[in-house]
Amino acid sequence: MPADSLPTRPHVAVVGGGIAGLAAALEVLDAVPGAHVTVLEAGDRFGGKLRxxxxxxxxxxxxxxxxxxxxxxxxxxxxxxxxxxxxxxxxxxxSAQVWSRGALHPLPTGTVMGVPTDPPAARGLLDDAEVARATDEQPWPGERVETDVSVGQYVGHRMGRAVVDRLVEPLLGGVYAGHADRLSLQATVPALWQRAVRGESLRTPPAARPPAPGGSAPRSPFAGIRGGVGRLPGLVEDELRTRGALLRTDAVVRVLERAGERWRLVVGSAAHPATVEADAVVLAVPATPAARLLAELAPLAARSLGQVExxxxxxxxxxxxxxxxxxxxxxxxxxxxxxxxxxxxxxxxxxxxxxxxxxxxxxxxxxxxxxxxxxxxxxxxxxxxxxxxxxxxxxxxxxxxxxxxxxxxxxxxxxxxxQYAVGHLGRVAAVRSDLARLPGVEVAGAVYDGVGIPAVIASATRAARAVAEHVTSAAGVAATTIASEGESG
Structure with missing residues (x-):
């Protein structure tokens, strides 16, 4: 078999150098150690919102x-x-407080996104009438929720508007910078969503945290990094460079198009464009640039992404x-x-x-x-x-x-x-369904499976494994074809 007929190293391009893109690039190298990986970041630094x-x-x-x-x-x-x-x-x-009605009040323990399992424990944040209303939990019409609703609509109906305004809104604002009357119950508070579809009380206590090794104190649900969480992108960046990945800043990707069985990305200014060809692409960018790049290739996905505020x-x-x-x-x-x-x-x-x-x-x-x-x-x-x-x-x-x-x-x-508005999970499903028609193109980031860092990394892992499977399968087909042609010759 001639040397120039040997299959080349698969090339995966990752668009976006935030933590999603960096994590996706590392996962590709883990799954396909011989791959060539290029990360294209439009800005002047990697790391996105970790800084x-x-x-x-x-x-x-x-x-x-x-x-x-x-x-x-x-x-x-x-x-x-x-x-x-x-x-x-x-x-x-x-230990967190809520600044409400001119005073600081302890955030009640045992809440699920602010919904109190013991409303009297929220007295101070809630006045006596509001505590009584929260305690007098009302059933949802028809008992069970069948389609997605807003957090505010559901919790307000069952426990009263004050629980939404004084307890739920501060927590949703901290996580999503959004408003309870627009955010999806299904997408943002899945624990409450599961209770809603089963017709259960919202006052069921959450599961206790597991004890720490060697003691009875519960583990903290949070962790940090000495020197700052903003160190994480730099650590991943260094690991990627050590393993041979190419990382480029100031690399605005303006076009994604087919190039036979591969993909072509047009990078740079309109006056000085350059092209990058790849066997697979991970779009680890926010909804708006992802929609722009997919507008011609996957219009249904682009339209769904365009609806994400x-x-x-x-x-x-x-x-x-x-x-x-x-x-x-x-x-x-x-x-x-x-x-x-x-x-x-x-x-x-x-x-x-x-x-x-x-x-x-x-x-x-x-x-x-x-x-x-x-x-x-x-x-x-x-x-x-x-x-x-x-x-x-x-x-x-x-x-x-x-x-x-x-x-x-x-x-x-x-x-x-x-913003994970009502119906968000349906929009995400529509994006992924439409992209199934584009072998080797995947998406990752805070738009899809959660806005927290672990959820963003999970979406990157999912995308990276899908493109790794694609390029591995394609390489296997190419090698088999070449071998067959050599035997027949």
Whole structure:
């Protein structure tokens, strides 16, 4: 068999260099060690919404700052990328408050996305009449839910509007930057959805967390990384380069098209385009660019992706003098939108994470989040105004002004969180069904299986394994064909 007839290494192109794209690239190399992998990132850096920036001379997270540890994907990826075991850390505290009706109230324990299993435990957040209404749980018409509904519609009908406004909205705002009356019960709170389709009470206590090894205390559901979760993309990037992957920044993919049995991507400006051909492609980009690239190839998928709205938000990180700091309860607080504040959450990073608290003897780091779906106008303020608002409202919640601000950082995440509106899982199913007609093209990211880091990595793993199977099967067919032709010759 002539040397130039031998099958070449399969080439997989990954569009998008956030944690989904990086995780997909690593999974492809694990599944097909001989593959050539190219990661094409439109921006000037990898990592997406996992990011570190210096504040008062110390690098801290300005995007996601914790991992849901009850799922294995993120922790496993960190270990595969070489993170030292001692650098996986647990929060010093996860005790959260809710700033409501002018005071801080402990978030009741045993809630499912804010829905209280013991409504009297929420007294303070709820007044006596609201506690009585939540206790008097009403049946859903027909007893069982048969089609997707919004979280607000379902919980409000069964336990009263105050439970939605004062308890559910702050938690949904923290996770999705969305609103309960638009977000899908099926997609965002599957535990409540399962109860709804079975016609069960919402007041069933959630399953207890497993005990930690060697003791009776429950495991924290969260984990962090010493030095910041923003280290994770860099670790994966380094591992990919070590294993021969090509990683390109400032590589805007403008076109995806067929090239015989392969795929062609047009990269760069209209004035200076370049082409990249690949045997398979993972689109690890948000809904809008994915829809644009799929518009001609998979119009049904593109149309479904085009229906996914996004929310913008900003994270204001503050370094303030340690001297004169008022007592800060727990890890931070959440804010219900019904009270009309600009800040939707605050995290006392120095209290939550031991490594952050140890950064400096003079200053402490904390942060505030602003912005929900449909409230983009609130983010039109300049950075100085956002900092002033964050300082004022955090101080108001604590009942005492914050000490002087030594340094600050404002990170804006425009369109950063996809909104899982009612019917979202149907839209995702439609996308994947339409893409089944495009062998070797898969999608990954926060749009599909959850917005948390483990869920995003899981979607990347799913996509990577599918393209790995595709290129392996194609290589096997090609080798068999060449061998048959050689024997017949």
């Amino acid at each position: 570190l920036e210096p504040v008062a001379g110390h690098r801290v997270d300005v995007g996601a700052e914790s991992l849901l540890a009850v799922r294995p994907e993120a922790v496993d990826l960190a270990r595969r990328a070489g993170l030292e075991e001692d650098d996986l850390v647990t929060p010093a505290t996860t 996004t929310a913008s938000m900003a994270v204001v990180t503050l370094a303030v003098r340690r001297d004169g700091l008022p007592d800060l309860p727990g890890s931070g607080f959440l804010v219900p939108p019904v009270d009309g504040h600009g800040v939707k959450a605050a995290t006392f990073s120095f209290a939550k994470w031991g490594w952050v608290g140890a950064l400096s003897p003079e200053v402490v780091h904390l942060r505030a989040s602003l912005g929900r779906a449909g409230e983009e106008a609130a983010l039109q303020r300049d950075d100085a105004e956002l900092v002033t608002l964050a300082v004022a409202e955090v101080g108001e919640a604590l009942g005492a002004p914050l000490p002087p601000v030594v340094d600050h950082h404002v990170q804006r995440w425009g369109g950063g969180l996809p």
